[in-house]
Amino acid sequence: MTTREYGPRTLLSHTQLTRGRGPAVYWTLLIAIVVIFTLAFIGPLYWMVTSALKTGQEVAQTPPTLFPADPDPQNYIDAWNNLTLGKLLFNTIYYAVGALLFQLVLDTAAAYALSKLRPIFGNVVLGAMLATLMIPAMVLIVPQYLTAIDLPILHISLLDSPFAIWLPAVANAFNIFLLKRFFDSVPQDLIYAGIVDGAGPLRILWSIILPISRPILGVVSIFAVTAVWKDFLWPKLVEPSPETRTISVGIYAFAGGTPQNVVIAAAVIAAIPTVIFFLIFQRSIMAGLTTGAVKE
Template sequence: MADFSPANRTLISSATLARPRGKVIYWTVLSVVLVVFTLVFVGPLYWMVTSGFKSVHEVLHNPPTLVPKDPHPANYKTAWTQLKLARLLWNTFYYAFGALAFQLVFDVTAAYALSKLRPVMGNVVLGAMLATLMIPSAVLIIPQYMTVLDLPLLHLNLINHPWAIWLPTVANGFNIFLLKRFFDSIPDDLMAAAAIDGAGPMRTLVSIVLPMSRPILGVVSIFAVVNVWKDFLWPMLVEPDPAKQPINIGINSLSQGVPQNVLIAALAISALPTLLIFLLFQRNIMSGLTAGSLKG
């Protein structure tokens, strides 16, 4: 017997789904929606990967071909060597995981302080951090560039140095908010028990809070790596040296005179690491985003 209680109400009632016509309509609509959204998201990736196997003439052919008529796998080898993708990938990994290390140290401690130590005017500080999310990133380009051009107090020029990429990513208001929401869900009884055993705030963070926070730490880590990986404008401004550029900027700098099929193959290679990260950790992303949403 169908359950019509308020807790089990959905967009389509159980009685409608129990009828043959209702089942047909439901599964038809669901299948169409899944196919359309799959094509929208997977279509560009498929076009990019397959175009890397095509000749220049076939890439420019209108209408485009769905399957390469005469595949050229050597395009990917040419892209790897001609555009120096190994060096560009190493630079990108270096910048991305350096930014990740700094974010984990500073964002975790900031969120822990706001959540568990509850400093004076902590809510005001949190509100100010969240307010920065309302500022378009393009507005901050000039102030950030002037800052790394002449670092206040120290008067250091950070152009062509990894710190120019790492410093602006350290204080991330969104990541601090996610971490704080998760830390809020950790019972205060555990914190009190640790304090009774003589553990200080730092020992409690390392021994109790961090081991329980692996899901949200995974989400923050993925966000940190992907944000640096996909950034274009800022690295282009602060890393003009071709030997130190990340992969997005390096491909753009070295693309002059490169055939379009080879360039597309290089773009496909550059997109592969972030795609693999998402496919491998998509479950961690979803569990981390929902963790801490319900307390108790």
């Protein structure tokens, strides 16, 4: 008998799962684990959405209520108007889209060069980039800020400029590594076929590599957008003007004199675009991270 006739191998054998108390124990543990992890992930979201419908007194009530006694959608309207969320959302989307475009162009080019063009000392460069992942982000804040207020060679300030967010976002060793690993899995025969047809490196990248790289490009897009959207400290330092703030910095700036339920409503509104973006690209996450990981 081959393994295929018995089905895939698992930690528990087929006999253990079908005899005695095996099925009852299995389903009990499975349901318990699913419920626990569902509550762990969905619980905070449910609390945030329902708290935005409560009064300020009910939000501060101990113990908290599971559902608002008198749901009031007016909190969302107040959050939108009082915290100027429209302007803050526009700024954040602008920064996120710019960072995404810069990363898709420059990080893809860097990964393609390291994977397929294989320049001299390419492994050294890749190793140096990966070594930066070992450096805590907080350690880089001061040198990055000093660079932003006095850009070397040009000697200009990037404060209140979108480039203060876009340029640091491009230096993303993790995304370059993900792209390189995916490009490594592209069969070399396709590259040779393009060379035989007279295609140069740029044409090979555009016509051969990118069309089959949509899954990993979707993953990089999610990482790029969410990184800008959720970042707080760096935008607070380099975008100090009220006209250029991101939504996380803007909500924090207005939170001092705003009722807590309105602030929570603003947080819900701020989370909606990222949830929509994730739902659009969710299929690309596992496809991009696993494609090329296992060779046949």
